Amino acid sequence: MKLELDAVHKSYGDRRVLNGIDLAVDEHEVVCLIGPSGCGKSTLLRCADLLDPIDAGEIRLDGDVITEKGVDANGIRRRIGIVFQSYNLFPHMTVLDNVTLGPRRALGVDRDVAEERARELLGRFGLGDHADAYPNRISGGQNQRAAIVRALIGDPEILLLDEVTSALDPELVGEVLSVIRDLAAGGMTMVLATHEMGFARDVADRVCFLHEGRVLETAAPAVLFSKPEHERTAQFLARVVEAGRL
Amino acid sequence: MAQPGWLRPDARRLESPHPLRKRFLNEEGAWPAVIAVVSTIVFFGGAAALVVTSPNWPRVRDQFFNPDDFRDAAPDVLDGFWLNLQLFAWSMLLIPVVALLVAVMRSLRGPAFFPIRLLAVIYTDILRGIPLILLVLLLGFGVPALQIDLLPSSATFWGLTALTLSYSAYTAEIYRSGIDAVPESQRSSARALGLTQWQALRFAILPQAVRNVVPALMNTVVSLQKDVALISILGIREAVREAQIYTSRTFNYTSYVVATLLFLAISIPLTRFVDWYTERDRLARSQAQA
Numbered sequence: 314m315k316l317e318l319d320a321v322h323k324s325y326g327d328r329r330v331l332n333g334i335d336l337a338v339d340e341h342e343v344v345c346l347i348g349p350s351g352c353g354k355s356t357l358l359r360c361a362d363l364l365d366p367i368d369a370g371e372i373r374l375d376g377d378v379i380t381e382k383g384v385d386a387n388g389i390r391r392r393i394g395i396v397f398q399s400y401n402l403f404p405h406m407t408v409l410d411n412v413t414l415g416p417r418r419a420l421g422v423d424r425d426v427a428e429e430r431a432r433e434l435l436g437r438f439g440l441g442d443h444a445d446a447y448p449n450r451i452s453g454g455q456n457q458r459a460a461i462v463r464a465l466i467g468d469p470e471i472l473l474l475d476e477v478t479s480a481l482d483p484e485l486v487g488e489v490l491s492v493i494r495d496l497a498a499g500g501m502t503m504v505l506a507t508h509e510m511g512f513a514r515d516v517a518d519r520v521c522f523l524h525e526g527r528v529l530e531t532a533a534p535a536v537l538f539s540k541p542e543h544e545r546t547a548q549f550l551a552r553v554v555e556a557g558r559l
Numbered sequence: 560m561a562q563p564g565w566l567r568p569d570a571r572r573l574e575s576p577h578p579l580r581k582r583f584l585n586e587e588g589a590w591p592a593v594i595a596v597v598s599t600i601v602f603f604g605g606a607a608a609l610v611v612t613s614p615n616w617p618r619v620r621d622q623f624f625n626p627d628d629f630r631d632a633a634p635d636v637l638d639g640f641w642l643n644l645q646l647f648a649w650s651m652l653l654i655p656v657v658a659l660l661v662a663v664m665r666s667l668r669g670p671a672f673f674p675i676r677l678l679a680v681i682y683t684d685i686l687r688g689i690p691l692i693l694l695v696l697l698l699g700f701g702v703p704a705l706q707i708d709l710l711p712s713s714a715t716f717w718g719l720t721a722l723t724l725s726y727s728a729y730t731a732e733i734y735r736s737g738i739d740a741v742p743e744s745q746r747s748s749a750r751a752l753g754l755t756q757w758q759a760l761r762f763a764i765l766p767q768a769v770r771n772v773v774p775a776l777m778n779t780v781v782s783l784q785k786d787v788a789l790i791s792i793l794g795i796r797e798a799v800r801e802a803q804i805y806t807s808r809t810f811n812y813t814s815y816v817v818a819t820l821l822f823l824a825i826s827i828p829l830t831r832f833v834d835w836y837t838e839r840d841r842l843a844r845s846q847a848q849a
Contacts (some may be wrong), residue, residue: 364747391753401748405766414762415752460748467753 314376315340315471315502316361321370323353323360323526330356332526334370338471338504343497345513345534346506348523349549354506355398357523358473361504362395375470391419394464395473399480400456402448408435408459409444415467427466434462438492454485458492465496472496474505478512510553514538522546625813632805632814639801640821643787646719646797650783653723655776658730663760665731666738679731686728692789695721699793718790726783733775737768774837781829785822798822 316338323331330353338344346354359365361372363379363386372380379389402411412435413427435444438458443451448459457477464472474493478486490512497503497516507513513520514534522530522537522545530537530546541547610616664672665679686694698721703712711717741764749759791800798818805814 359747362751364750387750387753387755390751393751395748395751397744397748399744401744403745403749403763403767405770414749415754418758418762419753419755463752 314338315342315374316504317371317373318357318361319371319373321357321360321372322368323356323365324368330526331360331367334523334526334528336521336528336531338502340502341500342518343501343503343505343516345517345520346504346523347508347510347513347520347549348529352523353526354523355475358395358475358504358506362393362473363389364395387419391415391467392470393473394467394469394471396457396460396464396475396477398476400448400453400460402456402460402463404448407445407447408440408451411448411459412463412466415463420467431462431466434466435459438462439488452485453481454488457481457485457489461489461492461496471502471504474503474507476506476508478507478509508558510538510550510558522549524549621811623812623816625811628805628809628811628813629817631809632802632817635801635805636798636814636817636821639796640798640818642715642795642797644825646715646722646787646790647784649719650722650726650787651780653719654726654730654783657723657727658734659765661727661731662734662738663765665735666760666764668756683728683731686724687732689725691721691725691786692792694725695789695792697721698724699790714793715790715795718793718795722783722787722790726779726786730776730779733772733779734768736775737770737772738764740771741767774833774840777833777836781826781833784826784829788818788822 314337316336318334318336321331321334322329330351332353334353334357336344336357346357348354356365360367367380370380371378374389374392378384379386402408403414406414409428409431412431413422413424416422416427416430417424432441432444435441438461440455440458440462443455443459448456451459457480461474461477477493478489481489486509490509493503493505493512494516505513505517517534519531520534520537521528522541522543524543524545530541530543532542537546538550541550613619661679661682664675665683667675689697695718698717699714702710702717703714706712738760745763745767746759749763750756754762788797788799791797791803794800796804798821802814802818806812
């Protein structure tokens with residue numbers, strides 16, 4: 314298993330967000346996390362990248378426990394890529410500098426080497442012409458693709474995507490989704506929190522429905538979307554269909 | 560069917576102004592400028608007339624605006640002002656560095672850094688709590704009195720130190736507000752790249768934080784330029800002290816006016832520059848958001 318979460322608990326103050334999450338993601342597997350806002354999708358991803366400490370439970374990456382004391386958290390984060398809903402590119406840097414910051418500073422790669430690799434990746438994701446642009450000069454979709462390149466350049470073992478299309482204008486969603494689809498086809502191990510049910514059905518190997526900080530139901534998309542086992546899942550999907558999102 | 564009011568033919572009158580509105584509309588054109596000029600002349604002329612016609616004006620003019628005294632006092636005051644400028648330059652170099660250090664110390668996270676954070680809090684609390692003039696007196700007279708061989712005994716040195724310490728405390732708080740204004744998500748995405756806490760601060764947070772506070776920092780520079788004069792109380796012969804010496808010798812206050820003009824000669828362009836820069840920065844930011 315590439316990534317495993319065992320009985321992970323996490324509270325922010327009095328608010329319990331993760332309430333015993335169990336999840337295992339195999340190598341080359343694409344897992345979609347769905348569920349209502351506040352069900353813990355984003356928190357799960359943040360905890361898996363060690364951006365927030367968990368209160369109880371255990372997370373393993375490739376069999377190594379990464380939530381123990383004394384673990385080199387920076388080293389772990391380098392093995393995991395994460396992309397956020399609001400892109401979070403650094404506004405004072407060009408796209409190229411955004412992408413090369415990680416390799417240059419965290420991995421000590423020479424500027425020339427890092428930039429060559431970055432330009433190659435940016436070209437592959439259709440951003441070759443925007444390498445020297447500042448984030449506020451390019452579209453939301455381009456920002457998000459640049460953020461994906463920034464997460465990919467360190468050759469992560471797994472990519473975590475946190476509602477990466479939720480902040481985009483509708484006409485820009487497609488370009489980002491197609492990038493993710495390509496990554497999935499290329500064998501990238503991914504965990505996606507998403508509201509794009511149609512996309513989840515297309516791209517996911519497994520879909521997990523999160524409810525009140527737990528994984529309530531896990532199944533192949535064809536099964537989960539057509540014959541959900543739990544009442545809660547069915548209700549959630551009914552509301553999604555009502556909103557025209559499936 | 561009855562039409563709504565705004566569709567009736569007479570509603571079109573908005574296009575040709577009502578006779579009563581014409582009077583106001585005609586004020587467009589040269590009138591506002593003329594009114595501005597006239598009211599300015601009346602206001603300042605009146606104020607000047609009030610001063611000049613006051614019973615004691617001839618005496619005051621002689622004591623504060625005497626051309627002969629102006630000529631006599633200017634060289635010494637100007638010499639002193641050169642020292643002000645040097646101290647101003649030194650403190651402008653030192654304050655941003657010390658302040659940034661304190662702000663960074665205060666922004667470090669994690670229990671291991673608690674003592675460092677505490678130190679920074681104590682520093683800013685105490686130094687901001689002491690009136691600058693008292694700090695100048697305490698350090699300028701107190702430290703040399705200790706007669707510790709290792710420490711410099713020059714009043715100028717300790718005056719500059721007092722200025723730097725006090726201003727650094729304020730400036731550190733400005734930096735900190737800039738650091739706090741950078742969204743938490745920026746820190747997250749920097750840490751997600753595998754950067755250490757220090758690298759995230761250095762490459763992702765601080766450049767944005769400093770940019771956030773440049774206008775505030777520049778305002779501090781304007782007030783610093785004037786506060787350099789406070790070290791005159793240590794007997795250091797900068798501009799204000801030289802002016803004082805001239806006054807006590809001649810009982811004429813024109814030397815103070817000389818010093819005032821010198822400070823204004825620096826601070827007015829500086830203020831204009833700060834305003835211009837702040838406006839430009841505001842525009843750039845509002846455009847970036849659009």
